Amino acid sequence: MAVILDRRTLLAGAGASAALPFLGAPAHAADPLKVGFIYVGPVGDFGYTHAHDVARKKTQDFYADKIKTNYVENVPEGPDAERVLRQLAQEGNALIFATSFGFMNATAKVAKALPKVYFEHATGYMRGPNLATYNARFYEGRAVIGTIAGMMSKTGVGGYVASFPIPEVVMGINCFTLAARKVNPKFQTKVLWLSTWYDPAKEADAAKALADQGADIITQHTDSPAPLQVCEQKGLYGFGQASDMSSIAPKAHLTAIVDNWAPYYIGRVKAVMDGTWKTGDTWWGLKQDTVQIAPYNAAMPDNVKKAADDVKNGIIAGTLHPVTGPVTDNKGTQRLKDGEKANDEMLEKMDWYVEGVQS
Amino acid sequence: MRIRLEPRKAPSRLALYGAPIMAIALTMLAGMVLFTLMGFRGGAAVFEIFIEPLLEPQRWPDIAVKASPLVMIATGLAIGFRANVWNIGAEGQYIVGAVAGTGVALATYEIESAWILPLMLLASLLGGAVWAAIPAILRVRLKVSEILTSLMLTYVALQLLYYLVRGPWRDPEGYNFPQTRMFSEAQTVPNLLEGTQLHWGVPLTFLVVLITWFVMSRTLLGYQVKVVGLAPMAARLGGFSENRTVLMTMLVSGALAGLAGMIECSATFGQLTPQFPVNYGFTAIIVAFLGRLHPVGVLIGGLALATSYIGADIAQTASALPQAATGLIQAMMLFFLLGVDIFVINRIRIAPCVPRLAS
Numbered sequence: 001m002a003v004i005l006d007r008r009t010l011l012a013g014a015g016a017s018a019a020l021p022f023l024g025a026p027a028h029a030a031d032p033l034k035v036g037f038i039y040v041g042p043v044g045d046f047g048y049t050h051a052h053d054v055a056r057k058k059t060q061d062f063y064a065d066k067i068k069t070n071y072v073e074n075v076p077e078g079p080d081a082e083r084v085l086r087q088l089a090q091e092g093n094a095l096i097f098a099t100s101f102g103f104m105n106a107t108a109k110v111a112k113a114l115p116k117v118y119f120e121h122a123t124g125y126m127r128g129p130n131l132a133t134y135n136a137r138f139y140e141g142r143a144v145i146g147t148i149a150g151m152m153s154k155t156g157v158g159g160y161v162a163s164f165p166i167p168e169v170v171m172g173i174n175c176f177t178l179a180a181r182k183v184n185p186k187f188q189t190k191v192l193w194l195s196t197w198y199d200p201a202k203e204a205d206a207a208k209a210l211a212d213q214g215a216d217i218i219t220q221h222t223d224s225p226a227p228l229q230v231c232e233q234k235g236l237y238g239f240g241q242a243s244d245m246s247s248i249a250p251k252a253h254l255t256a257i258v259d260n261w262a263p264y265y266i267g268r269v270k271a272v273m274d275g276t277w278k279t280g281d282t283w284w285g286l287k288q289d290t291v292q293i294a295p296y297n298a299a300m301p302d303n304v305k306k307a308a309d310d311v312k313n314g315i316i317a318g319t320l321h322p323v324t325g326p327v328t329d330n331k332g333t334q335r336l337k338d339g340e341k342a343n344d345e346m347l348e349k350m351d352w353y354v355e356g357v358q359s
Numbered sequence: 360m361r362i363r364l365e366p367r368k369a370p371s372r373l374a375l376y377g378a379p380i381m382a383i384a385l386t387m388l389a390g391m392v393l394f395t396l397m398g399f400r401g402g403a404a405v406f407e408i409f410i411e412p413l414l415e416p417q418r419w420p421d422i423a424v425k426a427s428p429l430v431m432i433a434t435g436l437a438i439g440f441r442a443n444v445w446n447i448g449a450e451g452q453y454i455v456g457a458v459a460g461t462g463v464a465l466a467t468y469e470i471e472s473a474w475i476l477p478l479m480l481l482a483s484l485l486g487g488a489v490w491a492a493i494p495a496i497l498r499v500r501l502k503v504s505e506i507l508t509s510l511m512l513t514y515v516a517l518q519l520l521y522y523l524v525r526g527p528w529r530d531p532e533g534y535n536f537p538q539t540r541m542f543s544e545a546q547t548v549p550n551l552l553e554g555t556q557l558h559w560g561v562p563l564t565f566l567v568v569l570i571t572w573f574v575m576s577r578t579l580l581g582y583q584v585k586v587v588g589l590a591p592m593a594a595r596l597g598g599f600s601e602n603r604t605v606l607m608t609m610l611v612s613g614a615l616a617g618l619a620g621m622i623e624c625s626a627t628f629g630q631l632t633p634q635f636p637v638n639y640g641f642t643a644i645i646v647a648f649l650g651r652l653h654p655v656g657v658l659i660g661g662l663a664l665a666t667s668y669i670g671a672d673i674a675q676t677a678s679a680l681p682q683a684a685t686g687l688i689q690a691m692m693l694f695f696l697l698g699v700d701i702f703v704i705n706r707i708r709i710a711p712c713v714p715r716l717a718s
Contacts, residue, residue, distance in 0.1 A: 042682060072675045074682040077634040079556060079627030083421050084672055086555075090417055091676060102634055105541075113554060125534070164633070165525070166536050195521055195537070195633050351535035 035059070035269060036093030037071040038084050040100035041198040047223035048197065048242040048259065049073065052099045052122075055261035062266050066273075077102025085110040089117045095272045097265070098122065100197070101166065107131060118277050120268060123168055125348070127279055134264055137285030138168075139175040139347065140315045141257030143322035144293055145219060145239045146179030147311045148254055150187050151304045152237055153180075153217045159210025160191040161203055161220035161227045165359075167350045169221045174354045175322040176219060179311065181356050190215055191359040200226035211236060228252055237299075244294040255308070256294035264290060283344065287316045323347065328355045364705040374703045379649050379656070382696035383409075383663060389695070390688055394680065404678045408670035408688060418673075420555035422665045424627065427564045428453070428619040430661035432643035434564075434571050435615030437652040439608035441575075442588040446609055448494065448509030449616040450640025451516035452487040456617020457624035458520060459486025461539055461631040464546040465528060471545045479546060480621055487617015488610045490516065495609035499602045505609065517636060524631055538632040548626035560622035565658075567615065572654040584608060616640060645693045664689065 037056050041049035053071065060069045070093070072084045081103045088096050089110065095118045098107040104124035111119040111131040119131045127133055149158050158180060162169050173191055180187040190213055192206040199222070207218050207227035217237045220227045225245045231238035231252035238249065240256025264282060271277040284290035293312055296305050314320030325336030329352040336342060353359055387405050395401030412418040432449045439446045446452075460479040467475045494508035525537040533540075551557040575581035587594040587604040594601065619639070624631055646664055650656030671685030 036676070044681075070676040070679070072672050072682075075672075076637050078632065078637070079424070079623070080637070082556060082627070083424070083669075087418075087421075087672060088676065101536075102632070105629065164537055167534055170535070349534055 031092075032066055032068040033063075033095070033269065033273060034091070034093040035067055035069045036088035036091070036096040037069065038075045038081060038088065038096070038098050038100075038103065039071060039073040040075060040077060040102065041223050042073050043071070045198055045223045046225045046243055046245055046248065047240075049099070049223060051242045051259035052097075052261055054243070055259075055265050058262040059265040059269060062262075063269060067269060075103070077106075079106070082106035082110055085119075086114070089114050094118065095269060095277075096120070101168065118272055127281065129279055132268075132279045132281070134282040134284075135168075136259055136261075136290045137283060138257055138259070138291055139171045139322055140285045141291045141293060142172045142175040142219075143179040143315065143320075144308050144311050145255065145257065146176035147183055148239075148300065148304055148308050149176065149217045149219065149237075150180030150183035151307060152254065152300070153184070153187065155214050155216045156184055156186050156188060157214045157216065158187065158189045159207065159213070159215030159218040160189050161206045161210070161218065161222050162191050162193050163197050163222050164195060165193060165351075167348055170353065171323075171347050171350045172221055173357055173359075174350065177354050177356045178323060178327065181354075183307065187356060189357045191357060193359075194222060196222065198223045200224040203227050204230050207231065207238075208234075225249065240294060246294065246297070251297075251299070254297045254300060258292040258294050260290055260292050263288065285315070286312060287318075329353060330355050330357050330359075361710055363708050363710065364701065365708045367704060367706050370703045375651065376656075378699045378703050379651065379660065379696055381699050382649070382692055385695040385699070386688060386691040389691055393687070394678075394684060397684065399678055399680055399684075404674045404680050407674040407677050407680075408667055408685060410670075411673055412666045412669040417555075418669055420552055420557035421669050422662060423561045424556045424558070425668050426658075426661040426665035427561045428623045428639045429643050429646045429664060430658050431564045431567055431619035431622075432612075432616045432640055433646035433650060433657045433661060434568055434654055435612035436643055437647040437650065437654070437657055438571065438575065438584060439612045440588075440647055440652050442584045442604050442608050443591075444498075444605050444608045444612075445506045446491060446494070446509050446612045447506050447644070448491070448511075448513045448640070449612065449643055450636060450638060451509070451513035452490045452613040452616035453620035453623075453640045454513075454516040454520050454636050455490040456483035456487040456614075456620035457631060457635060458516075458523060458620075459483050459617065460621035460624060461523075461528070464542050464625070465539060467546070468540065468543075471543065473545070475545045476548065476625075479625065480618060483617040483621030484614040485617070487620065488614040490617070491609045491613020492606075495606050498609075499605055505605075509609075513640070520631070520635065521633055524633055528631065530630075539630045541630045542625055546625060547629060548622055550626075556627055558622075558626035560626050563622065564619075567618075568654045568658050575654065580607075616643075642689070645689065648696060649692065664692070667692075 039049040043049055043053040056069050075081050075084050097120045099122045101123045104126055107119050107121045108126040111128050115130055121133050123135045124133050160173055177189040190210055194202050194206055203222050203224050204226040207230035210218055211234055218227050218231055219239045220241050225248040228238045228245055228249040232249035237254050238252045240253055242259045244256045244258055246253040321341040323342035325340035326338045327336040328334050387409055391401040391405045394404045412422055436449055460483040463479045463482045494505040497503040497508050498505045528539045530538055530540045548558050548560050551559055583599045587599055587601055646660045649660030667688050674680040674685055
């Protein structure tokens with residue numbers, strides 16, 4: 001096996017592979033369109049990756065035998081992503097969805113090297129002729145659950161199990177806190193950073209620590225249901241992340257921000273089939289049904305349900321923006337004047353916390 | 360009748376070198392049964408994990424890139440293990456090596472010069488060695504077990520990395536994402552083969568293996584290490600200092616782990632990120648034992664393990680095998696190796712029941 005380190009053999013091998021592409025999987029015109037997905041977590045995470053995989057299955061069902069989807073789960077964000085992306089392309093996937101922010105550099109690199117394959121990167125900002133980006137306005141959902149948290153919390157302290165302090169997560173924390181403080185001006189959000197998207201043990205520990213610090217309602221921007229399980233045991237309230245997690249914590253689970261990627265995936269597959277695929281950036285939210293609010297828990301009083309629905313419907317109708325001034329950050333600087341609304345650029349670069357956030 | 364294990368006077372060479380092959384064969388067999396019971400095509404999945412990557416020339420560079428850090432770290436560890444010095448913290452030394460190299464890269468930002476890369480590599484050797492020197496000195500001076508201290512320092516290194524990429528070293532143009540600037544061309548280990556991830560770190564690893572083999576088998580220094588490991592008393596009588604051996608082997612294994620970290624960071628990541636550590640330092644322990652602590656064996660062991668990593672991703676797309684199932688493969692290899700070793704070191708004696716005297 002040491003032979004592979006010999007450059008000449010390697011080049012010869014690479015040449016042979018170029019002459020005989022995709023050994024054992026020759027591409028025929030009638031073959032189904034192959035669509036690949038790479039996931040940062042396991043499909044069984046009940047959260048973010050699970051939601052992507054549900055959408056993959058829906059897309060597969062929608063097109064039946066016209067397409068063939070496949071995925072690689074638990075791909076570390078780094079060189080492994082680059083390798084797996086290349087592998088998926090070499091296996092004949094014509095459209096590849098890279099579903100985590102940390103895949104950005106790898107996806108941009110591979111997209112450049114393989115201009116005939118279409119790439120779609122979730123939550124990133126690098127685009128190219130064959131590399132589009134897509135994201136969902138999760139922060140709209142955060143405003144809904146923030147409203148609920150503000151009304152349901154007795155201690156006025158919310159816990160936030162967070163992953164990385166990137167704009168995506170920061171805007172969620174801010175929208176949650178702004179909404180909660182609208183209904184309870186004294187509301188405080190305590191944030192714990194875990195530096196991981198998925199680690200049930202760490203997530204559970206963080207939830208316990210937050211509960212010990214007085215939080216009686218806990219939300220999360222990590223992908224496992226572990227914080228909710230802690231809420232269930234401790235008799236606290238929590239929210240599902242990315243998927244409806246009510247089956248895991250029937251008492252604690254007030255609602256969830258559900259990611260519904262299927263409409264986007266189905267549309268993009270159709271674009272490839274029709275030859276109309278174009279690069280771009282898509283940022284859909286509650287209005288386009290990409291962000292959904294799971295059914296409310298029966299423990300929520302009617303006035304809370306109504307307040308949550310009002311926020312949701314206001315956002316859908318465009319009459320309410322979750323980040324509307326006056327907004328002051330937690331260091332006392334005014335960020336938005338009275339009535340001023342945050343634009344997308346401000347949201348995408350957000351690196352400050354609103355008043356009431358303890359990070 | 361009863362069965363008992365009796366130590367062999369001298370394990371046969373054939374058995375000694377056959378054991379890792381036996382362990383891999385048993386892993387394949389167990390994998391086949393396990394995956395079939397789980398409802399997958401067991402035979403096909405095992406084929407995809409162990410054989411298919413070897414048959415596809417386009418996967419060879421991937422195997423080499425994956426094996427490179429594992430082999431580099433394991434080569435260093437094996438030297439120490441030979442001398443009964445148990446450096447379990449290679450992961451930490453790997454991280455500190457990358458941190459040290461990145462420090463040079465960030466200090467030389469916007470300078471294009473040929474000496475930057477050698478300086479980065481030198482810094483990583485030093486960084487890894489310094490991190491390993493702490494447990495080495497504690498062992499020599501205070502008789503503290505290096506197993507515990509080296510392992511615990513891994514977590515310190517991890518926090519150091521998190522602190523740096525989130526704080527002082529964060530890319531000022533990176534939207535607050537916890538990662539450093541991208542390395543410039545002068546700071547990147549050059550690519551070796553266009554269109555793949557193959558880089559010059561791979562031949563460098565090969566060189567390290569050759570040098571280690573030469574030193575261990577052809578010089579007094581290598582002899583000293585082996586004698587200290589096999590017969591400490593004899594070593595002392597022969598005038599070989601145990602303390603010096605501990606220090607030297609720890610420093611060498613730390614330096615090599617550090618070098619591996621820098622190469623991986625520069626060649627494949629192109630920046631330092633919180634996702635950088637992926638437990639290569641721990642996996643390398645399996646590689647060292649699979650390779651019978653011999654440099655050439657380590658090379659083969661590293662390639663075998665890397666093949667299973669690459670193959671695991673193929674099995675995910677081809678057989679829809681979950682990633683957790685393939686994770687079992689790597690663990691089983693070590694499990695079966697340790698199991699087989701019992702029979703290499705001992706032999707089974709089936710003795711007729713001896714009537715016991717009244718007790």
